[in-house]
Amino acid sequence: MAQQTALPESPGAAAHRTSPAAARLEPVRVWLYLVAALVLLMVSVGGATRLTGSGLSITEWQPIMGAVPPFSEAAWQEAFEKYRQIPQYRLINRGMSLSAFKAIYWWEWTHRFLARLVGAAFLLPFLYFLATGRLARSLMPKLAAIFALGGLQGFIGWYMVSSGLVHRTEVSQYRLALHLSLAVAIFGAVLWVALSLGPRRAAAPSSPWQRAGAASIAALVFVQIVAGGFVAGLKAGFGYNTWPLIEGRLVPHGLGAMSPWWANLFENALTVQFNHRLLAYAIALIVFWHVSVLMRGASANAARVSGLALAWAVLAQIGLGIWTLLAHVPLALGLAHQAVAVALLGIALWHWHRLRPAPG
Numbered sequence: 001m002a003q004q005t006a007l008p009e010s011p012g013a014a015a016h017r018t019s020p021a022a023a024r025l026e027p028v029r030v031w032l033y034l035v036a037a038l039v040l041l042m043v044s045v046g047g048a049t050r051l052t053g054s055g056l057s058i059t060e061w062q063p064i065m066g067a068v069p070p071f072s073e074a075a076w077q078e079a080f081e082k083y084r085q086i087p088q089y090r091l092i093n094r095g096m097s098l099s100a101f102k103a104i105y106w107w108e109w110t111h112r113f114l115a116r117l118v119g120a121a122f123l124l125p126f127l128y129f130l131a132t133g134r135l136a137r138s139l140m141p142k143l144a145a146i147f148a149l150g151g152l153q154g155f156i157g158w159y160m161v162s163s164g165l166v167h168r169t170e171v172s173q174y175r176l177a178l179h180l181s182l183a184v185a186i187f188g189a190v191l192w193v194a195l196s197l198g199p200r201r202a203a204a205p206s207s208p209w210q211r212a213g214a215a216s217i218a219a220l221v222f223v224q225i226v227a228g229g230f231v232a233g234l235k236a237g238f239g240y241n242t243w244p245l246i247e248g249r250l251v252p253h254g255l256g257a258m259s260p261w262w263a264n265l266f267e268n269a270l271t272v273q274f275n276h277r278l279l280a281y282a283i284a285l286i287v288f289w290h291v292s293v294l295m296r297g298a299s300a301n302a303a304r305v306s307g308l309a310l311a312w313a314v315l316a317q318i319g320l321g322i323w324t325l326l327a328h329v330p331l332a333l334g335l336a337h338q339a340v341a342v343a344l345l346g347i348a349l350w351h352w353h354r355l356r357p358a359p360g
Contacts, residue, residue: 025197028134031125032194038121039187040342042114046183047338049111050232051331054104055171056088058112061158067116069109079105088169115157119150139193146189153182173233174266180229184222184342191346195353206294206303206355213290214352217310220283221345227276228341236269236276237329243322246274280318287314306351313344 049055059082060066070076080101083089089096126143129135135143160175231237246252255271258264264271291307317340324333 024134025136028129028139029194029197031129032190032197035118035122036187036190036194036346038114038118039183039190040339040346042111042118043180043183043187043342044335044339045107045111045114046180047232047335048331049107050176051329051334052104052107053088053092053170054107055161056086056164057083057101057104057108058161059083059086059165061161063116063154066112069105076102086165087167088164091169112157115154119154122147122150142189142193146186146193149182149186149189153179153186156182171233173230176233177226177229180232181222181226184225184345187342188218188222188345188349191349192353195350206357207297210290210293210297211352211355213286213293214348214355217283217287217290218345218348218352220279220286221341221348224276224279224283225341225345227272227279228338230266230272231276232338234267234269234272236273237325237334239269240273241325241328243325246270280321284314284318287311303351303354306347306354310344310347310351313340313347317341317344 058066058079070079076098080098083101083105093100126135126147156175156179160171160179163172163175164170240246240252242248244250252270252274255268255274256264257270258268265275266272287310291311294304294307317337320333320337320340324330324337327333
């Protein structure tokens with residue numbers, strides 16, 4: 001019988017071959033993707049608590065006992081009585097019925113429950129993977145840092161809520177933006193670690209400038225999400241509901257009405273919304289320029305695919321933002337706009353990761 005000669009493996013197949021180490025880490029990577037999805041869901045429900053005015057309905061921070069909602073009529077009356085002591089009830093919601101209170105209470109309770117669920121979904125599988133030896137030593141500091149950020153986020157959440165319990169009828173927009181920023185940073189960190197655990201791939205033929213561009217886009221999307229936190233904190237989306245002009249002007253009057261000047265960036269609803277719009281336009285221009293360079297150059301097909309996905313996601317998010325503004329921020333559109341913003345950051349990180357050279 002004639003001996004058959006083995007065909008040489010193609011470079012593409014070799015580049016995408018899954019090593020035993022990568023196969024061992026696959027459950028870890030899936031776990032991290034699921035945690036990132038839970039964080040995105042938690043952020044979305046957090047947006048609902050803001051849009052529905054529910055964030056101050058639970059006036060205590062009980063990390064353990066707070067996981068159990070009121071069940072008896074007496075327990076509901078006790079929770080309602082605590083809410084009636086804060087300025088939001090006395091100045092805005094005076095006369096609210098118990099059924100109306102339950103509606104806002106469940107939004108806030110669900111948000112806090114999801115935060116606890118994210119913590120458990122991270123910690124329990126982590127301990128399992130640690131016990132079964134699936135976690136490389138190099139992963140330990142990264143995962144420990146993410147878990148520490150999650151614990152800090154719980155404290156920041158209460159720090160935000162406490163700002164609206166005594167002298168205000170809503171939470172501080174500064175603390176709201178901080179709370180949102182940290183949640184999105186945790187999402188990005190979890191996703192980045194998950195991407196880094198993927199199968200070994202060939203180095204993408206991208207230039208340092210292209211990689212810097214992708215990193216800058218991810219950073220700008222993060223900044224835009226933070227800016228959106230100030231829009232939400234000041235309820236700036238409920239005013240100036242015209243596009244592309246604001247009050248019939250390209251540059252409206254009143255952008256610098258506050259003193260000192262920097263206060264306009266964080267406390268002037270008109271300026272905050274105006275800057276949010278400008279940053280969206282800037283991100284779109286940078287993304288389209290970046291993707292056009294990728295399409296004309298010798299970039300790998302994977303980088304082009306992720307670049308096109310990024311461009312389409314930016315277009316979708318801008319369209320959704322305009323729709324949300326013109327419709328005066330209905331709940332469904334407001335939640336979609338925030339969720340897509342976080343998903344857009346995920347796509348930007350994925351694209352940046354694809355442009356990075358493979359490890360040696």
